Amino acid sequence: SNLTIRNCRFEDVGEGIRTEYAGSKNFLIQDNVMIGRDDRYRMYGWAAHREGLIPYGTHLMDSYYGIMIYGPGHVIANNSIAFFHDAIGVSTYGTPEKEQDLKAVSIDIYNNDLHLMVDDFIEADGGVHNIRVMRNRGINAAESGISAQPVFGGPIYFYRNIAYNIPKGSTFKFSAKPAGLFVFNNTLITDQARTEPYSNSHWRNNLFLGVDLTGREIMAWPNATEAYSSD
Numbered sequence: 001s002n003l004t005i006r007n008c009r010f011e012d013v014g015e016g017i018r019t020e021y022a023g024s025k026n027f028l029i030q031d032n033v034m035i036g037r038d039d040r041y042r043m044y045g046w047a048a049h050r051e052g053l054i055p056y057g058t059h060l061m062d063s064y065y066g067i068m069i070y071g072p073g074h075v076i077a078n079n080s081i082a083f084f085h086d087a088i089g090v091s092t093y094g095t096p097e098k099e100q101d102l103k104a105v106s107i108d109i110y111n112n113d114l115h116l117m118v119d120d121f122i123e124a125d126g127g128v129h130n131i132r133v134m135r136n137r138g139i140n141a142a143e144s145g146i147s148a149q150p151v152f153g154g155p156i157y158f159y160r161n162i163a164y165n166i167p168k169g170s171t172f173k174f175s176a177k178p179a180g181l182f183v184f185n186n187t188l189i190t191d192q193a194r195t196e197p198y199s200n201s202h203w204r205n206n207l208f209l210g211v212d213l214t215g216r217e218i219m220a221w222p223n224a225t226e227a228y229s230s231d
Contacts, residue, residue: 001023001024001025001026002025002026002027003024003026003027003028004027004028004030005017005027005028005029005030005032006028006029006030006031006032007031007032008032008033009032009033009034009035010032010033010034010035010066011033011034011035012035012037013034013035013036013037013063014037014062014063014064015063015064015065015066015068016032016034016065016066016067016081016084017029017066017067017068017069018065018067018068018069019068019069019070019071019091020068020070020091020093021070021071022070022071022093022097022102022103022104023071023102024069024070024071024074025071025072025073025074025101026072026073026074027069027073027074027075027076028074028075029067029069029074029075029076029077029079030075030076030077030078030079031077031078031079032079032080033079033080033081034066034067034079034080034081034082034084034087035082035083036062036063036066036081036082036083036084036085037062037063037083038059038062038063038083038084038085038116038118039056039059039083039116040082040083040116042056043056043116043140043141043142043167044056044058044059044118044142045058045059045118045119045142045143045167045168046058046059046061046085046118046119046142046143047143059085059118061085061118063083063084063085064084064085064086065084065085065086065087065088065089066079066081066084066086066087066088067079067081067087067088067089068086068088068089068090068091069089069090069091069104069107070090070091070093070104070126071102071103071104072101072102072103072104072105072106072107073105073106073107074107074108075107075108076088076107076108076109076110076112077108077109077110077111077112078111078112079112079113080112080113080114080115081112081113081114081115082114082115082116083115083116084117084118085117085118085119086117086118086119086120086121086122086123087112087114087117087120087121087122087138088109088112088114088121088122088123089120089122089123089124089125089147090104090107090123090124090125090126090127090131091104091125091126092123092125092126092149093126094126096126096128096152103128103129104126104127104128104131105127105128105129105130105131106130106131107124107127107130107131107132108131108132108134109122109124109131109132109133109134109136110132110133110134110135110136111134111135111136112136112137113136113137114136114137114138114139115138115139115140116139116140116141117138117140117141117142117143118142118143119141119142119143119144120141120143120144120145120146120147120173121136121138121141121145121146121163122136122138122145122146122147123146123147123149124146124147124148124151124156125147125148125149125150125151125176126151126152127148127151127152127156128151128152128153129151129152129153129154129155129156129180130155130156131151131154131155131156131157132156132157132159133146133156133157133158133159133161134157134158134159134160134161135159135160135161136161136162137161137162137163138161138162138163138164139163139164139165140164140165141163141165141166142166142167142168143166143168143170143173144166144168144170144171144172144173144194145163145166145170145171145172145173145188145190146158146161146163146171146172146173147172147173147174147175148172148173148174148175148178148181148198149173149174149175149176149178150174150175150176150177150178150179150198151178151179151180151181152178152179153179153180154178154179154180154181154182154200155180155181155182156178156180156181156182157182157184158172158181158182158183158184158186159182159184159185159186160184160185160186161186161187162186162187162188162189163186163187163188163189163190164189164190165189165190166190166191168193169190169191169192169193169194169217170191170192170193170194171188171190171191171192171208172192172194173194174194174196174198174201175194175196176196177196177197177198177199177224178198178199179198179199179200179201180200181198181200181201181202182201182202183201183202183203183204183206184202184203184204184205184206185204185205185206186206186207187206187207187209188206188207188208188209189209189211190208190209190210190211191208191210191211191212191217191218191219192208192210192217192218192219192220193217193218193219193220194220194222195217195220195222196222197222197223197224198222198223198224199223199224199225199227199228200225200227200228201221201223201228202228202229202230203221203229203230203231204230204231205231
């Protein structure tokens, strides 16, 4: 608990920082540079190549996560991360613990600069509630941009993020039936074509500059219930 990692450089690593222990809490991970081992000049996917979207085949997962956390109260801010499978993630933990102080809650992920990921920029998978993903910039992700696969009830906030070039058209990977999603003021130079159902989602003032990457929708809202809204 109360671990601070600031102004460090991680290079040629399989993973940068990792905890999957539910008792981890109140980490501050800020102002670090993390450089993985994956290809720096081509965008590899682990599945997209099978759909003809990525011409280079799959990758060897030389580097997995830049940052992976679980537990409450973490802050991940102002980091520069490149050439990993995923840049930042809440651990895909499974069913959350019953004890409140062991759940992945009250987590802030903001102002991070993320470049060339094999899978996703940010994964909130396994998170529970009061998670804020704000003002991050992601450039080039072979599979998806920002993921909630799933979050358990929310609310989780995706505010003022920028994403560019996600060939599968999966800017927000809202899979495995997440709920409690607030998507506001994002700028997305890519498509949002995923159609797995989710519930209690609310979309406001997002700019989708679709480029018809998949030949499907520029924007899809596969709402599972009537508890949704969009402007």
